[in-house]
Amino acid sequence: MVPTPAGGGYDVTARTVAIALEDAGLAEEVEVFNLTGSAGTTGLSRLVHESGNTRLIMQMGLGLVGSALADRAPHPIADATPLARLLEEPEAVVVPHDSPYRTFDQLAKAWRERSGLRAGVGSHPGGPDHQALMLIAETLGVSPADTPFSRYDGGGKLLAALLSHKIDFALTGSAEYRHAIAAGQLRVLAVTGPQRVAGINAPTLREHGHDLEVVNWRGLMAPPGISQRERAELIALLDRLHTTPQWRRALRDNGWTDAYLSGDAFSRFLTAENKRVAALLHRLGLTGPTTR
Template sequence: MPPIYARRVLSRRRVLTAAAGTSLLPLVAACSPSAGTLDPDQLRIMVPNAAGGGYDTTARILAGIVEDEGLGERPEIFNLEGASGGAGLARTVHERGNGDLMMMMGLGVVGSLHTNRAAVGLDEVTPVARLLSEPEIVMVREGSPHRDLASLVKAWKRDPARLRFGGGSLPGGPDHLATHLLAEAVGIDPREVRYRVYDGGGPTLAALFTGRIDAALSGVLENIDQVRAGAVRVLAVTGDQPVPGIDAPTLRDAGVPLGFANWRGLVAPPGLSPRQRDRLADLVDRVHDTSAWREAEQANGWTDDYLTGSAFGRFLMVESDRVGDLLDRLGV
């Protein structure tokens, strides 16, 4: 089974264009108070969920690099929760012409637009850049009887209704999709999966430690400290390559024909002028070019998956269609 998205290796573009279907209104943007020169100390990055999760940590790493590498004043990070990212996307669309705002997003936001039937769409924002991809990890608590993926799958297939899985994303998000795709790949009807939703990685780990769930699929970044401390046992990683520092095979190496990756990127409000788009693109380009960003990728198990401008906009449209089709096919 192919990964949830097809990776594309494209050269970086310095100039961003809007996604297909996004209307640019330069005259409106020019009248906006944010339409002038990008003042780095005014730049804000919205995180559309709670502090401490993957979006939040990625945004704060990026902001720190902006400051530490002398690229500008540290951008302000703020959290706007609601509708699994839908509230943040609606706010971004509402900020038409504001060139001092970006929103961190990823696969979870795409899924939420389908499951919540959002009134706004990805074709209404300005695509800035896809930054990275990140695999999920299949994990159990250290005291679990399952010491490898084969043991977990055997128990799961024997009684699908008995094994309880958890994750920090709602239907359509990465944890949810990875769990149900794993079930499908090992021959279990995805509709039989017992999947419990928790509000992020922390509550998911708490449920795992207290035995409320038997296994969890979640992102590397949110769990790396617990993995390194030996508090959880990783049975497999869902990406195409092993993750440095995590002693676990890929799903394919463990005999399961599945590859899956989450991703994160940045979008901005609609109606930006070419100058506003260029300035945001240039800042993200310069962050991406630093050794500090490469070190962050390595430390957090990320894969560089940089894609900018209109190419990223086309990816968003393809990804939205793909997630909708997956939800329909999985019956979830």
């Protein structure tokens, strides 16, 4: 199950997992379906209500952690069963090919001067693009409240807004627009990960002297109510997938970074991420002082 619209990062990841499982001979006829609504939390509620169903897993990631907190979802992430983190992907600061901003430093100068820059993100408030935008603003000494932005559902709408100059720049996943970047439609001014991204000629924020890293991630969860044995079997399936050439090729072809983490280690990571994102969203005024 994909809790977000077709064509987005979760959808692409889920369908890639399904194809890799089938091609590697680990599963047959894996069905992928989208259940959208409330920035992914509708799908989370469905997952929780499917208690004990070992034939359903849900694509999720940093964005769903943020939306569950920002929207005060009826079911927190902790109600589901963590399986594995699959991959990481840094954010990218992108501009149209004919933008007057040729470097991140030029953009940062205009940002600090409150020059009316129009930013765009492809995620909901609390999602990875929005988190990256607000954290960069803070790093530049600009209050997040002084950084207006427009939100676009789906990568296609955000790309159209960039190319039509409705916005000046955007925060997006570094792999989201690889084809548009390669075609010369967009330029990447900086990436937010710890190192440069292969195939993208852009420096990191640290290379510009900014002590900040923002990395998106995606993983899989199962419903609550499954037994320890059933959970172990699902994790073992994903462990095997991670070692296959089909999955390694999928990572390479999509520009994703292998960040595999399964079982209890992923559970601990997810708990820490929930606390980190809750504190960030509270600081941004998107949640109250307490979270579940």
